Amino acid sequence: MASILMVAGEGLPFIKTGGLADVIGSLPAALTQQGHEVKVVMPLYRKIAEKYMDELYFDCEFSVSIAYHEVPVRVYSKMEGDVCFFFIQHQGYFERDTLYGYDDDGERFAYFQKAVIEMLNQLNYWPNIIHCHDWHTGMIPCMVKETHDNDARYRSIRFVYTIHNLAYQGNFGPEMLDSCLGLPYYLLDNGNVRFDGGISFMKSGILYADKVTTVSPTYAQEILTPQYGEHLEAILNMRKYDLWGIVNGIDINLWNPKTDPEIPYHFDKVNIEKQKKQNKLALQKELGLKEDENVMLVGCVSRLTWQKGFYLMMEQLDALCAAPIQLVILGSGESQIENKFRDLENGNKGKICFYYGYNESLAHRIYAASDLFLMPSLFEPCGISQLCSMRYGTLPLVRETGGLKDTVNPYNEYDKSGNGFSFEHYDSNELMNTLYYAIDVYYNRKEDWKILQTNALNTDVSWANSAKTYSLLYDELMANS
Incomplete structure (x- = not known):
């Protein structure tokens, strides 16, 4: 077993x-159940400090060059x-209103990564594997291999790099290489x-990690194709033999219709x-909305961006508006999309509701109350919402891309298999045809709808299988170290 x-x-x-x-909240616990020792490190943001500072244990203090x-x-x-969760504190860098999106993001996360590398030395903590996630951590394998190669303690560490969304790459100017990262x-x-005239944290993670x-x-x-590869x-094709696709799970204790404290009426298959x-x-x-228990309620909980299929x-x-449904949309994002949905609600009061922002408690109630969950993404590395919706017996309607294709099996009217509905091409007519099909099943084939609901409830959306696959990956790395 690995550390x-x-x-x-x-x-x-x-x-x-x-x-x-969600992944960082659930995967480590699932891996500990497999026998691994797992620790996590992240920045100490303002919201964490405000809520948890009195509960945090002070471990050490040092400095890094930035x-x-x-x-x-x-x-x-x-x-x-x-x-064990570690937190890297720097009030100037991390105690801000939001997590990302600042002009000095490159400097902030260069500092974070340097701090993580030196933390190992300060705490005399030497894990077998460092598992880095997304662009914020992509330079760690590079910095360790290029600047700590003469230290056997660092040299023994193996690196896994996970891409959660290739569209966000951490691309910055070349001057950062020396000034912030200390690299030649x-x-x-x-x-x-x-990358593209500068440096890329994401590219570096892909190239320097032992497994991606x-x-x-x-x-x-x-992502091996130009359509999805984001340049x-x-x-990625250079590393394709070290590239693993492992589907996410969700925390099935948090998302549980039998015990969820956020929903008024609990339920199970019975x-x-x-x-x-x-x-x-x-x-x-x-x-x-107009109170009608028989109308099809379609839910949507999402960032309102081009990626998510809102165009x-x-x-x-x-x-x-003309379809025999009610529609609830919870989210925020691009102002153009937000404004359209505001107008849509104003012209269809009682039938359509747009809730601006994010409300975790309301999200649970939307999953529990909806009959159908809409997720027509342009691309979707994995997706969490379709897993949550199935956990509540709400059938997802998705485009066949990424993790949506891997987790949602379309309804087959002949053998009654499937746990949702799907369409292939990024085309609004295909979306509507699939929605009309789902509407027809809901109103006119009620027994089939019940079977699909049961299939959705029976779908294993936990981390158990994925944690076993990660264990195989770690075992392979340890065997080759």
């Missing part, structure tokens, strides 16, 4: 902006179940870290029909 340090930009239960946080200055680092920790310029000249993973088998194949497909209708009526009342929906607004 593993996970390095990430965010993680539950402490802070979340996207699916990465922009030719020695910058202090303080490390804190907290146990969460069997997993020949790495720019020989192409190891060079991404969050579904289909996405692992898609890194050539680099009483889903009655209790789901009660949840629907309660949500309709809460959101100002397809915007091409079909008239058809969506």
Whole structure:
């Protein structure tokens, strides 16, 4: 069994902006059940400090060189179940209003990565494997291999690098190589870290890690192509024999219709029909929709961005308004999409509700009350929402891409198999045809709908199988070390 340090930009239960946080909140615990020792390290953001500072243990203090200055680092920790979470504190870099999106993000996360590398030395903690997640951590394998190669303690560490979303790459100017990362310029000249005239944290992670993973088998194949490769497909093809696609799971204790404290009526396979209708009526009342337990309620919980397929929906607004459904959308993102949905609600009060922002508690109630869950993504590395919806017997309607293709099996009217609905091409007519098909099954083939609900509830969306696959990956690395 391995000693593993996970390095990430965010993680539950402490802070979340996207699916990465769900993974960091659930995978380490699943791996400890496989017998591994897992620790996690992330920045100490303002929201974490405000809520947990009194509970954190002070571990050590040191400094790292950033922009030719020695910058202090303080490390804190907290146990969460069997997993130790470390936090890197720098108030100037991390105690801000949001996690990412600043002009100095490159400097901030160069500091974070340098601090993580030196933390090992300060704590005399030497994991077998450092598992890095997304661009925020992509330079760690490079920095260790290029600047600590004469130290046997660092040299013995193996690296896994997981791509959660290839579209966010951490690309910065070349001057950062020396000033913030302490790396020689020949790495720019020989192409190891060079990308688009600057440097890429993501590219470096892909090249320098011993194994590269991404969050579904289909996405692992898609990113080898120009359509999905985000200009890194050539680099990924160089590493394709070390590239693993391992689908995400969800925390099935947190997402559990039998015990979920956020929903008013609990249910399981036995009483889903009655209790789901009660949840629907309660949500309709809460959101100002017409109260009707028999109408098909379509839910959507998402960032409102181009990636998530909302431009397809915007091409079909008239058809969506005319369909015999109610529609609930929870999210925020591009102002153009937000404004369209505001207008849509204003013109269709009682039928369509747009809830701006993110509300975790409301998200649970939408999953529990909805009959169908809409997720027509342009691309989707894995996706968490379709897994949550199936856990609540809500059938996902998805485009066949990435993890959506791997986790949602379309309804087969002949053998009654499937746990949702899907369409192949990124085309708004295909989306609407599939929605009309789902509507027809819901209203006119009620027994089939019940079978599909049961299939969805029976789908294993836990981390158990994925944790076993990660264990195989770690075992392979350890055997070759």
